[in-house]
Amino acid sequence: MxxxxxxxxxxxxxxxxxxxxxxxxxxxxxxxxxxxxxxxxxxxxxxxxxxxxxxxxxxxxxxxxxxxxxxxxxxxxxxxxxxxxxxxxxxxxxxxxxxxxxxxxxxxxxxxxxxxxxxxxxxxxxxxxxxxxxxxxxxxxxxxxxxxxxxxxxxxxxxxxxxxxxxxxxxxxxxxxxxxxxxxxxxxxxxxxxxxxxxxxxxxxxxxxxxxxxxxxxxxxxxxxxxxxxxxxxxxxxxxxxxxxxxxxxxxxxxxxxxxxxxxxGGNAPFLVFDDADLDKAVEGAMLAKMRNMGEACTAANRFLVHRSVAEPFAEKLAERMGTLTVGRGTEEGVQVGPLVDGKSRAKVDGLVRDAVEKGADVVVGAEPVDGPGYFYRPTVLRDVPIQARMVREEIFGPVAPITVFDDDDQALAAANDSEFGLVSYVFTENLDRALRVSERLESGMVGLNTGLVSNPAAPFGGVKQSxxxxxxxxxxxxxxxxxxxxxxxxxx
Incomplete structure (x- = not known):
């Protein structure tokens, strides 16, 4: 072929x-x-x-x-x-x-x-x-x-x-x-x-x-x-x-x-970026964890929790990558983002984005459906997403990355674990002690440490709590x- x-x-x-x-x-x-x-x-x-x-x-x-x-x-x-x-x-x-x-x-x-x-x-x-x-x-x-x-x-x-x-x-x-x-x-x-x-x-x-x-x-x-x-x-x-x-x-x-x-x-995966993280590595991991399957995955990063000191450059780098993705029919050469599975799914994603923006989130890139046939939605990055936004609690199941800041490790862990779900968490840090401490305290069945991909047939896949x-x-x-x-x-x- x-x-x-x-x-x-x-x-x-x-x-x-x-x-x-x-x-x-x-x-x-x-x-x-x-x-x-x-x-x-x-x-x-x-x-x-x-x-x-x-x-x-x-x-x-x-x-x-x-x-x-x-x-x-x-x-x-x-x-x-x-x-x-x-x-x-x-x-x-x-x-x-x-x-x-x-x-x-x-x-x-x-x-x-x-x-x-x-x-x-x-x-x-x-x-x-x-x-x-x-x-x-x-x-x-x-x-x-x-x-x-x-x-x-x-x-x-x-x-x-x-x-x-x-x-x-x-x-x-x-x-x-x-x-x-x-x-x-x-x-x-x-x-x-x-x-x-x-x-x-x-x-x-x-x-x-x-x-x-x-x-x-x-x-x-x-x-x-x-x-x-x-x-x-x-x-x-x-x-x-x-x-x-x-x-x-x-x-x-x-x-x-x-x-x-x-x-x-279900999942509501937190993606934690600490102040000592390699930001290029973190953005690469974010693209894998968020955009695999257009975000339609239970393992998709759903909440980006980023240390205040690196939140701005992380958001800019991620938005640059997300904004340049080619959206289109999956059979076409060069396409990186296909459609959502049906109209109901696209309407849900758009509704979650609108809700977050109405409650104070800033749009960095995207945040709208694509005109024309099919169920396409633009890759989206939102900044300063408030905890009252529905997408903080609900699975997005779409190409949307909501960013919230934290100031210390305890605050990050509390926010990450504040969910009925516990399938997977992602952690980006260059500090070994922090990596082990945070991985052990996260309430999830799987942890991606400095990687945005955890699925492997040779590894046990599954979650805790209501995941x-x-x-x-x-x-x-x-x-x-x-x-x-x-x-x-x-x-x-």
Missing amino acids: ANTPTAQDEHRVVEAAPTGLFIGGEWRSATGDRTLVVEDPSTGEPLTEVADATPADGAAALDAAVAAQDSFARMAPRDRGEILRRTYEIMTARADDLALLMTLEMGKPLAEAKGEIAYAAEFFRWFSEEAVRIDGGYAIAPNGASRFLIHKQPVGVCLFITPWNFPAAMGARKIAPAVAAGCTMVIKPSELTPLSMHMIADILTEAGLPPGVLNVVTTSEAGPVMEPLIRDGRARKLSFTGSTPVGRILLAQSAEKVLRTSMEL GLGREGGRIGIEEFLETKYVAIGFSG
């Missing part, structure tokens, strides 16, 4: 994506032939239509996962690992087409989409290696009268609900450890960006995943389709990535049957899909 995809390239990758429901190893229509439209957010025009699952389709998907669970749990770990390894290889070989499809349905620039495909594929490679490292133990009882045998077993059928902003990576982060552990699953991708997940399901099948292990139900009615599966009792785990309000509802539903849960929820439960990725990631069984062995020797 050329650097700039042609209209023929776009048509080809959209046509190649399955549009049905994937149940029991087969693509099929929804009950009643229901469909929903997938839109290109850079134009507002339809890309294609996909099957729109009903509760009956969800039930069929759960039936298929249940039927496949016992045999898949008995598959040799090496064989499960080889399926994941082949999936990694196929995704890597087809990265250009997968990235273009993602750009068309989600909007992010092609370079970012390629980065996400590489990131998503890496989960399959990482967990292909973890599949053969599931271990247990053998021990002598303290009184010597018996022996302990401890081993790990798959938790069972899993339910996954993934968001629209990272349509390949969020699915891969759940599917890969589940396959490695020997769990079957039903996944509901976002109706806004289902095509990337559909392609991954196709690739997993090509890589040898048995029928019924992965079932995909895209639907415009998440509650009516997924709640009965959660309350059914045959599924044993729910993993959700999305907003905290929805997470609370799902936790309540899961309580009835005591499902294991993993929740990766979630559990961890995805790293060595701990597979434990979320395993149960520990203890066997007491009578011993007369």
